[in-house]
Amino acid sequence: xxxxxxxxxxxxLIEGDKSYHDITVDIARPIETPPNKDWWIAFxxxxxxxxxxxxxxxxxxxxxxxxxxxxxxxxxxxxITNFVWWVGIGHAxxxxxxxLLLFRQKWRMGINRSAEAxxxxxxxxxxxxxxxxxxxxxxxxxxxxxxxxxxSLWVNFNSPLLWDIFAISTYxxxxxxxxxxxxxxxxxxxxxxxxxxxxxxxYSLISFGWTGRAKDxxxxxxxxxxxxxxxxxxxxxxxxxxxxxxxxxxxxxxHTTIFPPYFVAGAIFSGFAxxxxxxxxxxxxxxxxxxxxxQHIELMNIIIMITGSIVGCAYITELFIAxxxxxxxxxxxxLNRATGPYWWAYFxxxxxxxxxxxxxxxxxxxxxxxxxxxxxxxxxxxxxFERFVIIVxxxxxxxxPSSWTMFSPTFIDIGIFIGSIGFFFVLFLLYxxxxxxxxxxxxxxxxxxxxxNYKKLRDNHE
Amino acid sequence: MNKNNLHVxxxxxxxxxxxxxxxxxxxxxxxxxxTPFPVHGLDKALGLKPTRISIxxxxxxxxxxxxxxxxxxxxxxxxxxxxxxGKPSFSxxxxxxxxxxxxxxxxxxxxxxxxxxxxxxxxxxxxxxxxENPNPLTTDNMFLIDMESGDNLNKLKVFLKKTGAVSIxxxxxxxxxx
Numbered sequence: 360x361x362x363x364x365x366x367x368x369x370x371x372l373i374e375g376d377k378s379y380h381d382i383t384v385d386i387a388r389p390i391e392t393p394p395n396k397d398w399w400i401a402f403x404x405x406x407x408x409x410x411x412x413x414x415x416x417x418x419x420x421x422x423x424x425x426x427x428x429x430x431x432x433x434x435x436x437x438x439i440t441n442f443v444w445w446v447g448i449g450h451a452x453x454x455x456x457x458x459l460l461l462f463r464q465k466w467r468m469g470i471n472r473s474a475e476a477x478x479x480x481x482x483x484x485x486x487x488x489x490x491x492x493x494x495x496x497x498x499x500x501x502x503x504x505x506x507x508x509x510x511s512l513w514v515n516f517n518s519p520l521l522w523d524i525f526a527i528s529t530y531x532x533x534x535x536x537x538x539x540x541x542x543x544x545x546x547x548x549x550x551x552x553x554x555x556x557x558x559x560x561x562y563s564l565i566s567f568g569w570t571g572r573a574k575d576x577x578x579x580x581x582x583x584x585x586x587x588x589x590x591x592x593x594x595x596x597x598x599x600x601x602x603x604x605x606x607x608x609x610x611x612x613x614h615t616t617i618f619p620p621y622f623v624a625g626a627i628f629s630g631f632a633x634x635x636x637x638x639x640x641x642x643x644x645x646x647x648x649x650x651x652x653x654q655h656i657e658l659m660n661i662i663i664m665i666t667g668s669i670v671g672c673a674y675i676t677e678l679f680i681a682x683x684x685x686x687x688x689x690x691x692x693x694l695n696r697a698t699g700p701y702w703w704a705y706f707x708x709x710x711x712x713x714x715x716x717x718x719x720x721x722x723x724x725x726x727x728x729x730x731x732x733x734x735x736x737x738x739x740x741x742x743x744f745e746r747f748v749i750i751v752x753x754x755x756x757x758x759x760p761s762s763w764t765m766f767s768p769t770f771i772d773i774g775i776f777i778g779s780i781g782f783f784f785v786l787f788l789l790y791x792x793x794x795x796x797x798x799x800x801x802x803x804x805x806x807x808x809x810x811x812n813y814k815k816l817r818d819n820h821e
Numbered sequence: 822m823n824k825n826n827l828h829v830x831x832x833x834x835x836x837x838x839x840x841x842x843x844x845x846x847x848x849x850x851x852x853x854x855x856t857p858f859p860v861h862g863l864d865k866a867l868g869l870k871p872t873r874i875s876i877x878x879x880x881x882x883x884x885x886x887x888x889x890x891x892x893x894x895x896x897x898x899x900x901x902x903x904x905x906x907g908k909p910s911f912s913x914x915x916x917x918x919x920x921x922x923x924x925x926x927x928x929x930x931x932x933x934x935x936x937x938x939x940x941x942x943x944x945x946x947x948x949x950x951x952x953e954n955p956n957p958l959t960t961d962n963m964f965l966i967d968m969e970s971g972d973n974l975n976k977l978k979v980f981l982k983k984t985g986a987v988s989i990x991x992x993x994x995x996x997x998x999x
Binding site for chain 2: 363379512525529572579800801803
């Protein structure tokens with residue numbers, strides 16, 4: 360027992376009187392029982408939204424990008440807003456699984472699996488938008504440096520858009536193998552419990568024949584640690600490069616050196632909000648309150664508060680630097696952002712992202728599930744507006760007043776966005792019924808140090 | 822001489838570690854240990870050598886970095902140097918800052934994927950691979966030691982019971998195998 364000591368001041372991360380077998384049973388339950396009516400209702404809604412999105416995408420590809428509300432002045436709008444929003448959401452998954460692993464934070468173990476799933480599903484949504492935006496998505500492979508017959512016309516490695524291709528593809532694939540490697544022991548657990556032959560076959564296939572030999576575990580832990588070490592700078596680089604799509608341009612409002620850290624903080628902020636939204640529902644529906652505890656929710660709220668404040672600092676720094684730079688174009692861009700025709704978007708961004716997370720300073724509010732849920736939704740809306748503000752307000756008043764205009768989305772723009780949310784939830788709902796949603800092998804390894812029953816046992820001995 | 826295999830089940834990781842120490846002291850041979858989760862100190866108790874996979878990963882990363890440098894040098898500088906946006910591409914060193922993001926991404930890409938592939942190959946994990954754990958409970962809550970029985974089976978059984986084993990199963994080796 361001595362090797363499992365943890366300071367009594369730390370709150371338990373696994374509530375109730377759980378044994379190793381109880382953890383197995385609790386985590387296998389959602390997979391082994393048929394989904395209830397609520398799941399089917401949620402799934403049908405998500406599927407309908409997804410299909411609506413597919414229709415809108417088909418229409419866009421059939422008629423061209425003119426189906427969107429873009430015009431000569433505002434050439435980037437909802438598409439890129441959605442792209443950055445989804446990529447940002449993805450970042451929390453890697454942060455939870457990689458950065459918190461390096462910092463040896465045990466509380467990540469209750470939430471890392473779902474957060475990583477969210478990463479992968481949201482990066483898929485993100486990837487959709489630039490590909491549709493190409494207009495001819497069947498030529499998407501032209502983005503890769505493939506020897507070709509066009510006079511050997513290569514891609515431009517000076518372009519941040521190309522950096523993005525490499526960053527996002529690396530991020531998606533590395534996150535996927537990180538997730539899957541962690542899943543092997545848990546799939547094996549489901550496989551060894553399965554009674555239905557078909558289920559057994561599927562889980563045998565996807566668990567890659569994992570058996571849990573001592574040497575395998577040794578390698579497994581080393582691989583997880585090194586992957587975490589690689590994924591940590593990777594996740595920072597991905598949103599840095601996304602921000603460079605804007606920061607390396609010469610457009611006032613985009614051309615700012617603060618963008619990389621500011622975007623990364625914003626990404627973590629919005630990602631944690633999305634994890635919060637998903638897990639508050641999932642812990643209730645899948646009866647996982649013992650593993651995703653109020654302590655987890657509170658810690659996530661604290662991160663939301665901190666990153667929200669960093670983002671707030673960045674907003675204010677931007678305003679200050681615009682004034683301090685003495686560049687009139689910069690000054691106009693930021694003044695116009697806050698007081699111009701899109702003032703309401705700026706106002707939404709400021710209240711949702713800077714003001715709303717500040718209520719987490721109060722212990723009573725950050726330990727309330729309802730408040731956490733509401734704030735997480737508010738933050739997600741706010742972060743969408745942040746990207747919209749950066750992209751559209753910087754473009755709609757360009758250097759020639761004769762081309763000044765406004766952007767209004769068509770129903771196709773809205774449809775594709777709703778479709779991507781639908782697609783995300785279709786994937787997540789399927790995941791919640793077929794994957795072990797908590798890294799049970801890892802949770803078992805902290806049961807003796809952080810389980811409520813074991814902590815009580817130790818307290819009584821002292 | 823009777824050389825059977827024993828499958829000894831434990832239901833607790835601390836008892837397992839103590840038992841392994843005692844078994845090792847008595848000089849019995851342990852073939853394999855199966856656990857449902859990573860038990861800290863198990864590799865040391867068994868005397869497993871540290872894994873060298875992170876050294877390989879470093880090499881994989883260097884390969885990725887080199888490929889990125891060579892690729893971008895060939896494409897942007899050697900094959901068709903162009904003047905894009907007033908930033909001519911005539912020398913690698915001068916253009917290098919623009920190549921840093923992709924050098925980094927390719928280093929990570931190669932290091933991560935080749936490391937995971939190496940892990941899967943070395944630990945024999947791939948689709949359609951049949952699981953070889955002797956008892957399905959070892960992915961749930963049981964810990965299994967697969968060991969050789971030695972000469973005196975009854976004495977060993979008493980000894981193992983004393984170390985905290987929950988059940989001991991004797992696996993008779995086929996005569997054909999001998």
